[in-house]
Every structure is written in C-alpha cells, then in structure tokens.
Amino acid sequence: MIGRVVAIILALAGVPLFAVMGAIALASYLDAEMPLSSIMITFYQISEMQVLPSLPLFAFGGYVLAASRAPNRLLRVANALLGWMPGGLSIVAICASTMVTAVTGASGVTIVALGGLLMVALEREGVGEHFRLGLVTTGGSLGLLFPPSLAVILYGVVSRAPVEDLFLAGLIPGLLIVVVLSTYAALRTGRLSSPRQPFSWKELGLALREAAWEVPLPVVLILGIYTGFFTVSEAAVVGAAYIVVVEVFVYRDLRLRDLGAVARDSAVLVGGILIILGMTMAVTNFVIDNEIPRKLFDSVTQYMTNKYAFLVSLNVFLLLVGCMIDIYAAIVLIVPLMIPIAEEFAVDPVHLGIVFLVNMGIGYATPPVGINLFIASVRFEKPILRVYWACLPFIILLLIVLAVLTFVPALSLFLVR
Amino acid sequence: MSSPGTGPRTGIVSSALRVVLAIERAFFLAVLVGLLALGLIPIVCRFTGLPPVPWTSALSQHLILWLALFGAGAATRDRKHICIDAVSHYFGPRTRLAFRAGGYLFAAAVCVVLVPVAVAFLRDELEFGSRAEAFPGVETRWLPAVLPVGLAILALRLLIAAAADGWSAFARGGQEPEP
Numbered sequence: 001m002i003g004r005v006v007a008i009i010l011a012l013a014g015v016p017l018f019a020v021m022g023a024i025a026l027a028s029y030l031d032a033e034m035p036l037s038s039i040m041i042t043f044y045q046i047s048e049m050q051v052l053p054s055l056p057l058f059a060f061g062g063y064v065l066a067a068s069r070a071p072n073r074l075l076r077v078a079n080a081l082l083g084w085m086p087g088g089l090s091i092v093a094i095c096a097s098t099m100v101t102a103v104t105g106a107s108g109v110t111i112v113a114l115g116g117l118l119m120v121a122l123e124r125e126g127v128g129e130h131f132r133l134g135l136v137t138t139g140g141s142l143g144l145l146f147p148p149s150l151a152v153i154l155y156g157v158v159s160r161a162p163v164e165d166l167f168l169a170g171l172i173p174g175l176l177i178v179v180v181l182s183t184y185a186a187l188r189t190g191r192l193s194s195p196r197q198p199f200s201w202k203e204l205g206l207a208l209r210e211a212a213w214e215v216p217l218p219v220v221l222i223l224g225i226y227t228g229f230f231t232v233s234e235a236a237v238v239g240a241a242y243i244v245v246v247e248v249f250v251y252r253d254l255r256l257r258d259l260g261a262v263a264r265d266s267a268v269l270v271g272g273i274l275i276i277l278g279m280t281m282a283v284t285n286f287v288i289d290n291e292i293p294r295k296l297f298d299s300v301t302q303y304m305t306n307k308y309a310f311l312v313s314l315n316v317f318l319l320l321v322g323c324m325i326d327i328y329a330a331i332v333l334i335v336p337l338m339i340p341i342a343e344e345f346a347v348d349p350v351h352l353g354i355v356f357l358v359n360m361g362i363g364y365a366t367p368p369v370g371i372n373l374f375i376a377s378v379r380f381e382k383p384i385l386r387v388y389w390a391c392l393p394f395i396i397l398l399l400i401v402l403a404v405l406t407f408v409p410a411l412s413l414f415l416v417r
Numbered sequence: 418m419s420s421p422g423t424g425p426r427t428g429i430v431s432s433a434l435r436v437v438l439a440i441e442r443a444f445f446l447a448v449l450v451g452l453l454a455l456g457l458i459p460i461v462c463r464f465t466g467l468p469p470v471p472w473t474s475a476l477s478q479h480l481i482l483w484l485a486l487f488g489a490g491a492a493t494r495d496r497k498h499i500c501i502d503a504v505s506h507y508f509g510p511r512t513r514l515a516f517r518a519g520g521y522l523f524a525a526a527v528c529v530v531l532v533p534v535a536v537a538f539l540r541d542e543l544e545f546g547s548r549a550e551a552f553p554g555v556e557t558r559w560l561p562a563v564l565p566v567g568l569a570i571l572a573l574r575l576l577i578a579a580a581a582d583g584w585s586a587f588a589r590g591g592q593e594p595e596p
Binding site for chain 1: 438439441442443445446448449452453456457459460477478479480481482484485486487488489490491492495497498499500501504505506516517519520521523524527528530531534535537538541560561564571
C-alpha cells in the first residue's frame, strides 16, 4: 500500500513514467522474492512484438510530413473543398487538424504546426477569439482514430486486438466527431458578415495538383491494408518510404541533411513510448501472475453489475486519466488492466479501444491539466483560464459523442463485424 | 563568473554537446533507414518472386530495442520523457527545474539498479542461449547485450540531465539549461 502511494506521489511529482514503472517492477519482484532478471526478460520481449516496428516508421513519416510544407498544402485542399460552406473556414480547420493529427500522432504537434496558421486565417474571417481558440486547441487531438494513428497501433499492440479492425472500427466514430464539431462550427460562425469564399473548380484543381503526391497517401494505405495488399507493418514501410521520397526529392521541402534531425525527433517520441512499454510489461506480468485483474473485477462487481454501469465508470476514470497522462503512457499503463475486466463484462475489445481512444482525445483538452491546453496557452500567448473556457463547448459536444459511442457499439463495430 | 554560453568551459561543453547531437542524428537516421530497408526487402521479394531473406524480420524487431533505449537517452537530453506532469505547470521556473532534477535523479537510480540485472540476464543468455545466427555474423545469445549498454548510457544521461537541471535551478535562477 505504502509502495503504491509512493509511486503515485513520484508520478505526480513529474518523475519519468518509465522510472516509476521500473521502480514498481523492482519493488514488486523483490517483495514476491521473484528473480529480478525476469524484468529484463520481459523488457526484452518488446523485440518480439510483430507490429511494433511499424510504430517508429509511421512516426518518422509523420514527422517528415510535419516538417515539410504538407500541412499548408493539405489546408489549401481542405479550404478549396469546404471553404464555400457556412462556417467553411472553421470546418476546414477541423478537417485539416484531423488529418495532421492522424499522421503526426497527436502530441501537440498539430497545434504547433498548424495552429498559428489557422488562428490567423480564422481571425481574418471574423471568427471571435474565444471560438477559434477552443476550435484550434480541441482540434489538436481529433484525428486519433484515423489511419495511420500511432495511438491505434500502440493500442493494438498492447491489447492484442487486430490493428486493421481498430482502424476500420474508428472510421465511423471519427467521422461522427468531425461532423458534430463541423455542424457546431457552421452554426456558430455561418452567419458572420465576412464574405464567404465561393466554390471554385479551378482552385480545387490547383490545390489538388499542388498536393497531388500527398492526398492519395491515406487512401492508398487504407485500401492497401483492407484489401490485404499489405499488412500494417508493410503499410508503415511503404508509407514512410513514400513520404521521404516525395518530401525530399519531389517537393524538395526537406534536404537530405534535414532528415537526421527529423529522425532524431521521431526517435525521441518512440523511445519515450517504448521504454515505458518495456518497463510496464514487467509490471503487467507480475499483475497477471498475481491475478490482480481478477481481484479488481471481483471488487468492481460489488458496485456495478452490468456492462453499461462499468462503461460509464470507465469513461469517468479514463477522462481523468486522459487529462493527466500522455495517451501513449495511458495505453501502456491502463489497457493491460482494463482488458481482462472488460472481457468479464463482455465488452468487445475493439469497441473498448474506440471508447478508450476517444476518452484520451477528449482528455487532451480537458481542464485543468489536459496537455493541449498548456500548449495552446503558450503557443497563442493566452491565459490558461481563457483557454479552459474556450474549450468547454467543444468538450461538452465531444462528451455527448462519447456517450453515443459508448452505448451504441454498432457505430464502432458495424464495419468490422 | 562567465555568463552562460560564453566561458571557455561552457564552450567545450557546447562543442561536445553538438558532436553528441550530430552522432545521435546520424545514428537514428541509420536505424530508421535500416528499418525501412529491412521492411522493403520482403515486399520486393514477394512481388518479384525472389527467395525471402529469413533474418530481416528478426533484425527489424531487434532494432526496436535499440530505438527504445537510445531514443529514451535522446528524450532525456530534450527533457521529453513522458511524465504525468500534473503539477509542474503551476510552479515557477526554479521549482520546476528542481523537481525535474529530482525526478531524473530518481530515474537514473532505477537504471543504475537495472544495469547489473541486465548484465546477469546477458550472462545467462551467453551461457545457455541459442548459438544459432540471428542475422549474418551475430549469434542470438549476444542480442541482449544492448540492454546493459543502453541502460548504462541512459543512467549516465539522466545523471547529467539531473545535474544540469539542479545547477540551473539553484545557480542560474531557473533558466533552462542548454540542450
């Protein structure tokens, strides 16, 4: 008990999570008089996980895209496609943020890479500061469910749910989130006095021609995976190789010598995730050997007897987790404990994955400690309290969508089953 | 006392840091390009009908361990380890740096404890592990050697980061240390 309290205090005090998990593993194995070398044996098993090599490759591809001018080109395409609609630019902001977050992995990169551009464009359109601040901040975590989201891949690795199924299951919920927020944006900003951009085939053609090498990529990857042409790991290889060739040799946005810095940035992200995964696997093995999920389930069933009560409690818990812990750490720490309990309540693991990831996405922008709030506060030089208030309407809408996705599993499972 | 970044000692440290950064960039680029190449080989073999190369998958999965340990080392330098970080946003710069120094010192201690554990694991593998080739020129039993090496380097980097943060917190008025 004292050990658990100490671990929580250390974690809250900002000790790197891999060290907290390493310390818990050491203490648990010593306490149970188990050989410490088991920690290293388990850590070593991360080199036996089949899908894991796709993680650094998708991360590398995403960082190359973020470092190039691809976000601007994709923004132009989205603007040409949707800019004519009521509240068009706000919808464009939602769609562009979703696309960029899907490829970069939702670690605040979207707000940094695209946020400044979007804030200026929305201001020119006459969109009020309160609304655009909330839109851009919440937009930083919208694309989590779409391929090639790193969060989905890591969830699949940890939960052993098929990554292809998770990507397919995320399509309808992801689109639902985009549609709901876009509708809200259209209602809020559709009556602004600024002149709306008329739809132009010519501009659409020019924008598509400019981004001709980038627009087909997600479609090719999705079709490639679902037609069985490639596995997820092969899609990561093909996608990353394609992105490097296109951005370095076709668009020439990056020089070969820039790739070292980009490779290092993606290794920092991936290394930070993988070392937690390795340490946590040691703890997870101990937890499973000691039947802790079973004991947790027994204590949980004293207070709730059906799966919906479980899902509601899980949502509350995950929202708290999501605003305190980075999504990758949350996947590694929470999923191994959550899956066995959810199985006892007959919750489908793919549905659970979607609910989990949507919670984490909302958590990013949830006061008081959602990380996107702090990134937006620093990036746009706004007081944190103003960012809290700006995000609130978006958070409420996302919570409604979350409730729908939780209680209507068919929305997640329709394309899978 | 010379101001940060101007004294001769700081100049040498800065140069050393730049060299390490250049090495890291080259190393991670090589690993990622290696992963790409290793992933492309089976795809090319499949579509051209060439015989598959059996060790590509094992090597790419092994490189994941390298990325985990050395990527974590780079994350230490950038102060980008994943933390819960629920309270530090509300502290001033000095307190924040002092907390981070303490956290990194603790993490270094954990790694120091784990190094002999990894050495024991490697020793067992060398004695009882498979002598089959994992990939050309490397026996399977040698593969865990990356664990003690990676953990020792990580411990060293965490100690350096903790010292730099502690120094910045108490002697430089909370100014972020040089990356």
